[in-house]
Amino acid sequence: MWFYHPDLLARPVPRYTSYPTAAEFTDAIAAVDQAEALEAVTPGQSVSLYVHIPFCQQICWYCGCNTGRANREQRLASYLDALCEEIRTVSTRLGDRGRIDRIAFGGGSPNALAPEQFTRLLQDLIEGFGAERPILSIELDPRTYTAPWAATLRASGVSRASLGVQTFDPAIQAAIGRVQPREMIADTVDSLRASGVTSINFDLIYGLPDQDRGHLDATLDETLALRPERIALFGYAHVPHLLPRQRRIAADHLPDQAERFAMAELGHHRLTGAGYVPIGFDHFALPHDDIAIARAEGRLHRNFQGFTEDDAQVLIGLGATAISQFPDLIVQNEKNSGRYRMRAGAGQLCAERGIERDSVEQARSHIIEALLCERAATVDAFLDDPGVTERLWPFLHRGLARLIQGRLQVTAEGRPYSRVIASIFDRHRGAATQRFSTAI
Ligand code: SF4
Known part of the structure; x- marks a missing residue:
């Protein structure tokens, strides 16, 4: 209770x-600190890579991510060129130190890229960093998930995927600017499983316009029928003063805090009642999933991607706004995509702010x-x-x-x-x- x-x-x-948190980052930290931190990585030390793709085919009104419309091919291609330059620069700095155990693609929506662009990017990462059989994970937008993408994921050996589902309710989907029928989600899940993805995450949201416990209950019914290995149930954060795209969401239709609390509680009870293990304060996983095992063994961690079983002390972020974490330093790459492209293209490290710990x-x-x-x-x-x-x-x-x-x-x-x-x-x-x- x-x-x-x-x-x-x-x-x-x-x-x-x-x-x-990122609110404390300052510009007293810059690329020189990033260079020192990379040089302090020891041989064989576990390192995770995070690759940021700040593009989506369609922008959802509630979204808090750093992303923009992937509507101009040239813009996307020049971002990818810069990213490949950054991969070259960072991997050269890292040299033989570190062992890449995981590569995560997030955004935005990595599947805003063409499958062949993704393949080239992955190849650059694997060759640049000398990664051997890293665990590969990707965030996917079901609305732009296609058969060629399924084939690419299978060929690449991607084993984990996270889907932006948010709600199955068509009226609420319309109210948040993200319409995706149930069949689309179900087909994506089937295709991912057939492509060798063994851990699928659903992102769900409570606290959306006109949403109440009944709506959430129905979304949880649909979710449980598809049985994703992981579920993240987030509370919607309405901050239109920071995220102008949220102005399209009717603030006077948002549930109050008491209803939000009741929805979070309902989600917790429904999911744990259906056999999911609670992970931290807003994640759930089936007991056989790696993150639930890590939780049971006291090996759960939290990093920029949320709760994770990843215990690497070094996380290198690549791409505009990406954040890298070292034991005594956190740095964030240039946010402005034009300046990011310029710096990466000139072979420079791209950190522009951060904080020492x-x-x-x-x-x-x-x-x-x-x-x-x-x-x-x-x-x-x-x-x-x-x-x-x-x-x-x-x-x-x-x-x-x-x-x-x-x-x-x-x-x-x-x-x-x-x-x-x-x-x-x-x-x-x-x-x-x-x-x-x-x-x-
Ligand atoms: S698809 Fe995901 S990242 Fe892109 S706008 Fe929607 S919520 Fe944001």
């Missing part, structure tokens, strides 16, 4: 796909990650801080967390408050909260 405490959910908090920030980062992934963390080093104990008190008092001998445990009832509880250990929170969403 979840209990709704509106006062504890009133404050917007980050999703903590990194700590410190000293040992205290790394300790905070570990606590936040552990609270989100395991719902427990050893926090004794921070209990002398009255700011921490004061903010923890309401959660302890209401049974949403327990503190025993310096170990903080978020209770089952506290799960929906995990992000808020984790934010207590974030020294940057206070001002600048407008850019974040509520925790539910």
